[in-house]
Amino acid sequence: MPVETKTTCPYCGVGCGVVATVAEDGGVSVRGDPDHPSNYGRLCSKGSALAETIDLDGRILHPEIGGRQASWDEALDLVAGKFAAAIKEYGPDSVAFYVSGQLLTEDYYVANKLMKGFVGSANIDTNSRLCMSSSVAGHRRAFGADTVPGTYEDLELADLVVLAGSNLAWCHPVLYQRLAAAKAKRPGMKVVVIDPRRTMTADIADLHLAIRPDGDVALFAGLFSHLVAGDAVDQNYIAAHTSGFADAFLAAGRLSFAEVLERTGLPAMQLREFYRLFAETEKVVTCYSQGVNQSSSGTDKVNAILNCHLATGRIGRPGMGPFSLTGQPNAMGGREVGGLANMLAAHMALENADDRDRVQRFWRAPAVAQKPGLKAVDLFKAVGEGRIKALWIMATNPVVSMPDADAVAEALEACPFVAVSDVLGKTDTTRYAHVLLPSLGWGEKDGTVTNSERRISRQRAFLAAPGQARADWWQLAEVARRMGFADAFAYAAPADVFSEHAALSAFENDGRRDFDIGAHAGLARAAYEVLDPFQWPQPAGREPAESRFFGTGGFYHADGKARLVAVAPAETDRTDAAYPFTLNTGRIRDQWHTMTRTGKSARLSSHIAEPFAELHPRDAMEIGVGNAGLVEIESPQGRAVVRALITERQARGSIFAPMHWNDQFAARARIDAVVPAITDPFSGQPASKNVAVAARRFAARHYAFAVSQARPVEPDAPYWALAKAAGGWRLELAFAEPAGDWAGWCRRVFAIPDGVEPLGYADAQTGDIRLAFFDGTRLLAAFFLARGPVAVARNWAIAQLAADHADPRRRFALVAGRPGADKPDPGATVCSCFGVGVNQIVAAVRGGCHSVEAVGKTLNAGTNCGSCRAEIRGIVDGCLAAAAE
Ligand SMILES: Nc1nc2c(c(=O)[nH]1)N[C@H]1C(S)=C(S)[C@@H](COP(=O)(O)OP(=O)(O)OC[C@H]3O[C@@H](n4cnc5c(=O)[nH]c(N)nc54)[C@H](O)[C@@H]3O)O[C@H]1N2
Ligand SMILES: Nc1nc2c(c(=O)[nH]1)N[C@H]1C(S)=C(S)[C@@H](COP(=O)(O)OP(=O)(O)OC[C@H]3O[C@@H](n4cnc5c(=O)[nH]c(N)nc54)[C@H](O)[C@@H]3O)O[C@H]1N2
Ligand code: SF4
Ligand SMILES: [Mo]
Numbered sequence: 098m099p100v101e102t103k104t105t106c107p108y109c110g111v112g113c114g115v116v117a118t119v120a121e122d123g124g125v126s127v128r129g130d131p132d133h134p135s136n137y138g139r140l141c142s143k144g145s146a147l148a149e150t151i152d153l154d155g156r157i158l159h160p161e162i163g164g165r166q167a168s169w170d171e172a173l174d175l176v177a178g179k180f181a182a183a184i185k186e187y188g189p190d191s192v193a194f195y196v197s198g199q200l201l202t203e204d205y206y207v208a209n210k211l212m213k214g215f216v217g218s219a220n221i222d223t224n225s226r227l228c229m230s231s232s233v234a235g236h237r238r239a240f241g242a243d244t245v246p247g248t249y250e251d252l253e254l255a256d257l258v259v260l261a262g263s264n265l266a267w268c269h270p271v272l273y274q275r276l277a278a279a280k281a282k283r284p285g286m287k288v289v290v291i292d293p294r295r296t297m298t299a300d301i302a303d304l305h306l307a308i309r310p311d312g313d314v315a316l317f318a319g320l321f322s323h324l325v326a327g328d329a330v331d332q333n334y335i336a337a338h339t340s341g342f343a344d345a346f347l348a349a350g351r352l353s354f355a356e357v358l359e360r361t362g363l364p365a366m367q368l369r370e371f372y373r374l375f376a377e378t379e380k381v382v383t384c385y386s387q388g389v390n391q392s393s394s395g396t397d398k399v400n401a402i403l404n405c406h407l408a409t410g411r412i413g414r415p416g417m418g419p420f421s422l423t424g425q426p427n428a429m430g431g432r433e434v435g436g437l438a439n440m441l442a443a444h445m446a447l448e449n450a451d452d453r454d455r456v457q458r459f460w461r462a463p464a465v466a467q468k469p470g471l472k473a474v475d476l477f478k479a480v481g482e483g484r485i486k487a488l489w490i491m492a493t494n495p496v497v498s499m500p501d502a503d504a505v506a507e508a509l510e511a512c513p514f515v516a517v518s519d520v521l522g523k524t525d526t527t528r529y530a531h532v533l534l535p536s537l538g539w540g541e542k543d544g545t546v547t548n549s550e551r552r553i554s555r556q557r558a559f560l561a562a563p564g565q566a567r568a569d570w571w572q573l574a575e576v577a578r579r580m581g582f583a584d585a586f587a588y589a590a591p592a593d594v595f596s597e598h599a600a601l602s603a604f605e606n607d608g609r610r611d612f613d614i615g616a617h618a619g620l621a622r623a624a625y626e627v628l629d630p631f632q633w634p635q636p637a638g639r640e641p642a643e644s645r646f647f648g649t650g651g652f653y654h655a656d657g658k659a660r661l662v663a664v665a666p667a668e669t670d671r672t673d674a675a676y677p678f679t680l681n682t683g684r685i686r687d688q689w690h691t692m693t694r695t696g697k698s699a700r701l702s703s704h705i706a707e708p709f710a711e712l713h714p715r716d717a718m719e720i721g722v723g724n725a726g727l728v729e730i731e732s733p734q735g736r737a738v739v740r741a742l743i744t745e746r747q748a749r750g751s752i753f754a755p756m757h758w759n760d761q762f763a764a765r766a767r768i769d770a771v772v773p774a775i776t777d778p779f780s781g782q783p784a785s786k787n788v789a790v791a792a793r794r795f796a797a798r799h800y801a802f803a804v805s806q807a808r809p810v811e812p813d814a815p816y817w818a819l820a821k822a823a824g825g826w827r828l829e830l831a832f833a834e835p836a837g838d839w840a841g842w843c844r845r846v847f848a849i850p851d852g853v854e855p856l857g858y859a860d861a862q863t864g865d866i867r868l869a870f871f872d873g874t875r876l877l878a879a880f881f882l883a884r885g886p887v888a889v890a891r892n893w894a895i896a897q898l899a900a901d902h903a904d905p906r907r908r909f910a911l912v913a914g915r916p917g918a919d920k921p922d923p924g925a926t927v928c929s930c931f932g933v934g935v936n937q938i939v940a941a942v943r944g945g946c947h948s949v950e951a952v953g954k955t956l957n958a959g960t961n962c963g964s965c966r967a968e969i970r971g972i973v974d975g976c977l978a979a980a981a982e
Contacts, residue, residue, distance in 0.1 A: 102559035103130055105546055106144045107199065107539040108689050110423035111135055111271045112548025113144055114630065117540065117559045125151060125540070125560070133630060135249065135548055141270030142687050142701065142929050142964040149698040151540050151560065157522035158564025161533040169565065172532050173572070176489065177579030179514040180216070183486035189218035189464070193476055193485050196436060197492035198225045198425030201544030201556060203594040204569035205427070206434040207586065208491065209442060210460060211573055213435070215582045217464030219447060220485070222438040224493040226473035227500075227783055229428050230437060231390040232421040234780035235399025239407065239660050241653030242444055242611045243432050246646040247382065247418035248550045248632070253279040254416030257287045257378040261313060261402065262388015262786075266297040267686040269386075269422055269549075270964045277301050277966075287378070289371055291316065292388055293681060294711070294753055295746040300967035304371060307748055309362035310679050310787045311669035314394050317401035318349040318664060319357035320372055324408060325349075329376040334410030338650035341661040345404050348663035360666055375405070380416035386424065387683060391786050393669060396779035400662035407659050413648035422549050429547035433612050433633075434598065438470035443602040444612035459604050460585060472781035473499065474774045481508035491518040491569055492536070494691040496525035497759040500783040502769035503735050518569055521693050525760045525767070535566040539694075542568050544591045547633075551644070553614070554630040570594055592625035603637055611646065611653060669787055671775075672750070676732060676789035678716070679751040682768050683786070686964055687929055688757040696762060699821045703892070703926035706820040707829050708739040708758035708766035711747040712792070720793055725886035727795035727816055727831055730754065732788060735770035738795050738816050739763075740829070752792060756785070763818040797831035799864075802887040804828070804894050805847040805878040812846050824898035827891065839882060843868055847878035858912040867912040874903040879911055892923050892934055927972070928958035928965045938969060942976040949973060 099120045106113045114133020118126045125148045131138035160172035183191045196208050212221040236243045252258055253275060265273040280286045280301060290302040291313065299305040308316060324330050325346055335342050358365055375381060383406065389398045403419050411417040423429050435442040445452035447469055457465040471479055477499060479485050488509075499505045509515055509529035517530035520538040527533055536542075540560045547553045570591060577586035588594050596619050603615025615637035620628070632644045652659040672679055687704040689695040696702060710728050722728050728741040730752065739754060747753060758766035775784045797816065803809070806825040809817075816831035840855050849870050858867045866882040876897050881889045894911075902908050923934030933956050946952045949969045953960040959969045 104557040105554040110549040136271045139271045146698045150694045157535040173575045177576045179487045192487045193220035195490045196223045198428040199492045202430035203544040203591040206598045207570045207573040213466045214460045214462030219466035219470030222473045223436045230780040230782040231395030234396040239403040244611045246413045255382040256380040259289045259383040261291040261385040263386035264296045297967040312361035313398040314666040315360035321349040323372040330408045331410030339659045344663040345661035384420045386422040393784040395777040397664040413645040427546040487514040489516045494526045497691040500772040500774040552632045592622040596620040671789040680788040680790040681786045699823045700929045702820040707818040709742045711753040713747045713749045717743045722794045729795040732771045732790045799832040801830040801882040803880045807848045822895040930961035931957040933958035
């Protein structure tokens with residue numbers, strides 16, 4: 098009998114419920130959980146492909162010390178010994194943990210308790226520093242606590258949804274689908290997208306404000322002035338529930354309308370239209386994400402937004418409020434356990450002596466940290482300066498994701514002791530581990546996560562622990578035990594940790610702290626197993642409470658009032674003659690972060706198979722880069738070489754590059770090597786979206802494309818990019834050197850067995866070379882070299898890996914590099930669920946399918962997860978416009 102398990106998607110902060118089914122033969126399939134209140138059965142492309150990412154390929158299955166296999170006892174003794182020795186000799190602040198919003202709450206709680214309560218240092222920071230910390234800082238300044246007041250339903254109930262610095266269609270796709278469906282049902286609803294790029298999210302926008310980089314403080318300060326001037330504020334709410342109005346108004350008023358236009362770079366008409374819409378619409382939700390947070394003015398951007406909602410009293414009521422979209426699946430859980438270096442557990446404050454005392458008594462802890470610890474950027478700086486003697490990295494890949502990433506690698510290289518807990522054996526970060534600890538991954542681990550709307554859901558195991566992999570909380574508790582804290586870390590299961598966490602949230606709370614899930618304090622293991630998703634707060638002895646905050650005040654500053662914060666825009670243009678472009682970095686639809694999981698799926702990798710940079714056509718022309726050429730991006734910190742994607746969606750003078758690619762998948766595309774460690778003064782969050790860079794054409798002599806059954810080994814080329822493909826791998830290449838022994842090169846890189854001779858073709862005139870290696874009737878590898886970007890149809894070439902080549906004509910067709918007439922080239926994949934390419938969609942439109950729905954009926958494209966619907970609409974519109982010309 099197949100076994101079904103209800104669990105939660107491990108990717109974004111939407112927190113979709115998933116039903117995982119293990120068939121009798123062990124095969125796993127996943128579908129959306131129709132009962133989960135975050136997604137009601139929907140999943141996006143990444144969630145739908147989860148079953149393709151759980152194989153054991155590349156997993157680390159036993160502890161390693163210095164690259165050799167070790168027992169858990171030996172590894173844990175070593176970690177505990179190194180930490181204890183450093184603390185003894187250099188004090189508690191000489192050690193650090195760098196953890197992750199992808200830990201489960203139980204893991205996170207144990208890490209934080211060990212460092213802040215028992216080591217006695219607050220040197221635990223998390224990748225949430227790079228993600229949510231400006232929102233946390235902004236919330237705490239305004240509300241007195243890190244509270245997200247609203248719920249997802251508010252997006253559906255609103256009459257105006259403002260998306261500031263959020264590419265919702267690609268980064269929170271199921272929430273985007275909920276919004277798109279609500280708007281389709283109620284067309285009067287307006288959507289405004291504020292983003293320097295025209296993203297797929299702008300597809301449903303009534304108004305797209307292509308703002309200048311970091312123009313947001315000016316935009317919202319200008320809005321604040323406009324609201325006051327037009328008498329659109331709520332004087333009663335301001336008087337009863339806020340303070341600081343006069344100063345905030347004064348600060349905003351220093352900015353003239355002309356200055357707002359200048360700083361935002363927006364046409365006056367558009368700005369007026371946005372201000373009018375906001376002023377006139379009572380039910381407004383403003384969602385914000387990394388275009389707001391990841392900035393040197395991130396905290397001020399957050400407060401500029403909160404000011405507008407507080408002054409209008411549009412907060413905590415149905416269809417109204419500011420809404421911080423959290424990125425990672427457990428960004429919120431991390432905040433609840435106090436995972437940031439400047440926070441304490443259960444939304445208590447590290448700077449508050451009563452809170453420190455309370456936590457110390459609850460934990461029976463010897464030494465609660467007395468001062469904030471090092472924030473991520475400072476933490477790695479301290480590592481580089483030799484001040485951190487022992488570091489434990491868990492569930493994050495900082496050599497890829499931290500700014501000034503090459504300096505982070507150097508710091509790790511120089512650090513006396515680095516432990517890394519990961520699911521994979523080989524990442525850009527595990528390279529620097531002295532001790533590598535194998536962790537349980539999604540489907541194997543058990544615990545809870547909290548999504549963007551404060552909803553706590555269970556992640557449940559449905560697979561056996563592979564090899565010797567163990568849960569992260571277990572690893573931490575075992576090290577704590579070995580450091581002499583056995584009693585305080587005597588957990589036998591995640592349920593034990595959760596019930597303690599719930600008890601701490603209620604401990605001496607009495608309504609003074611927002612985070613209270615006391616109803617679950619002391620929860621029994623059996624009850625934990627069947628725990629349904631619930632939204633906090635859920636204090637003991639009270640019926641499930643109102644799921645919104647602050648509709649009638651009740652803020653967490655001592656006087657119960659919110660603060661309006663005086664904000665002024667800072668100068669954020671970093672470009673100069675040497676570095677004239679602004680680099681903006683972010684995400685694509687089908688990859689997750691550093692690709693350790695989504696990179697395993699051929700389906701997900703087919704959407705965008707290469708690192709790229711989006712450039713405006715005029716900029717591309719000026720630097721001499723043609724479409725599909727290569728572009729080199731450089732800053733004083735480092736450089737990257739990626740494919741040029743020339744598009745009008747990109748504003749002039751700015752370049753967009755994805756954050757995902759790393760040394761496992763490309764020669765030199767770790768974009769954070771280019772990003773300097775400039776941070777927000779309040780939150781310490783890096784400014785990942787506004788980097789001054791130079792961009793130039795990367796002059797290649799040869800370009801190549803290859804498909805291979807075996808994973809290519811160290812393709813020594815100045816440009817290469819590898820992606821999983823059905824039946825093997827695909828590889829894009831560029832060479833700076835003149836032609837060499839290509840057959841020998843292929844033999845080495847594609848591990849061709851001796852005795853297999855290549856079928857070859859060379860065109861002396863064009864310089865094209867094609868080589869194919871067959872093992873009997875199967876293709877082992879095919880290699881297409883040209884003097885310019887290679888024109889071979891990619892999906893067709895990949896399909897040859899699975900095809901039967903018994904017929905010699907087929908083999909010849911392959912070296913000819915052309916699809917046969919029987920097999921047209923589907924083109925680049927648009928719909929990854931059904932593997933539908935752009936050429937097929939174009940053909941369908943020409944054949945009479947004039948809407949996304951019609952294309953879906955004919956090709957199925959866009960009918961499963963819907964993540965590609967915006968792209969399909971773009972293709973349909975493009976074809977129809979072209980036809981009309
Ligand atoms: N597919 C996919 N989804 C993900 C993730 C993933 O890796 N892949 N990661 C998850 C995580 S951890 C996070 S944090 C979220 C992030 O989700 P988002 O924040 O939506 O994603 P980003 O692409 O980082 O950035 C959003 C947009 O900010 C814009 N932007 C840049 N500068 C500015 C500016 O100055 N002002 C404004 N207003 N906008 C600007 C960018 O052009 C970009 O389109 O996504 C989550 N979801
Ligand atoms: N330039 C630029 N840089 C950015 C961003 C940007 O927009 N631009 N965004 C930033 C943001 S918002 C974020 S959230 C970060 C994300 O950056 P990271 O957190 O560094 O990225 P991930 O790839 O998610 O890393 C997770 C690691 O944990 C491993 N792992 C997976 N599951 C488990 C588990 O259960 N246990 C353990 N121990 N390990 C596990 C994975 O294999 C992987 O190595 O990147 C940040 N960096
Ligand atoms: S929107 Fe997609 S990635 Fe995010 S939780 Fe849902 S299924 Fe997972
Ligand atoms: Mo994030």
